Amino acid sequence: MKFLFVILLAPILSFGQTVHVKDKKIEYSGTEKIEGKSAEEIFKSIRDKLPIIIGGYKPEKQSSISVEARGSFKLATPYRLQRTVSYSFEFKAKNNGYEYLIDSVSFTDQERGGKPVTKSSEEMLDNMGETGKIVGDTEKILNETDMRFQQIIALIKSSIQK
Numbered sequence: 326m327k328f329l330f331v332i333l334l335a336p337i338l339s340f341g342q343t344v345h346v347k348d349k350k351i352e353y354s355g356t357e358k359i360e361g362k363s364a365e366e367i368f369k370s371i372r373d374k375l376p377i378i379i380g381g382y383k384p385e386k387q388s389s390i391s392v393e394a395r396g397s398f399k400l401a402t403p404y405r406l407q408r409t410v411s412y413s414f415e416f417k418a419k420n421n422g423y424e425y426l427i428d429s430v431s432f433t434d435q436e437r438g439g440k441p442v443t444k445s446s447e448e449m450l451d452n453m454g455e456t457g458k459i460v461g462d463t464e465k466i467l468n469e470t471d472m473r474f475q476q477i478i479a480l481i482k483s484s485i486q487k
Contacts, residue, residue: 344446344471351446353427353474359485360421364390367485368418374484378477379414391417396477400469409433410470416481425481427474432466 344351359367368390376382381397393415400408413429430446452463 344450344467344474346450349447349450350428351430351450351470353478354425355478356422356424357482357485358422362421362485364418364420364423367423368392368416370485370487371416371418371423371481374481375416378480378484381411385413390419391415398473400466400473405437407435407437408466409435410473412474423485425478427477430470432470 345353347354362370372392375392375394379394379396380399381395383395384392385395386393393413395411396414397409397411400410402408409432411429411431411433412427415424415426417424431443432446432449433441433443435441449463449467452459453467
């Protein structure tokens with residue numbers, strides 16, 4: 326029930342949010358406290374959930390308490406266009422908590438039947454300095470991206486606290 330509540334509440338809470346930027350790139354990082362659990366217990370409780378929570382999950386490195394992976398998700402677009410956000414994800418369990426890092430964000434646009442065009446998060450953020458329609462379109466993309474990353478972070482925390 327809590328899981329469903331988090332999914333339904335995430336879009337409302339993240340309305341009007343903007344992406345987290347560090348060194349002109351999109352990056353989400355943080356430390357969460359989970360009282361009364363060892364690093365092994367925390368990692369065990371999330372290990373099986375990560376492939377469900379993170380779309381396009383591809384593990385790159387894994388130890389007994391940490392994992393580095395790649396993930397991706399699609400954004401809403403008109404039919405003629407497909408837009409995919411790819412990112413790297415790092416999760417490290419600690420006693421009574423965990424650390425996470427989402428970075429290396431890139432955006433790939435592909436017209437149906439056309440070649441894909443990939444932009445780094447830095448290039449997308451540079452679009453905010455432009456004028457006209459491109460700023461509004463970029464803001465919508467960044468807002469939806471932020472909402473999805475906030476949702477991933479909330480789902481991970483929810484999965485560990487069960």
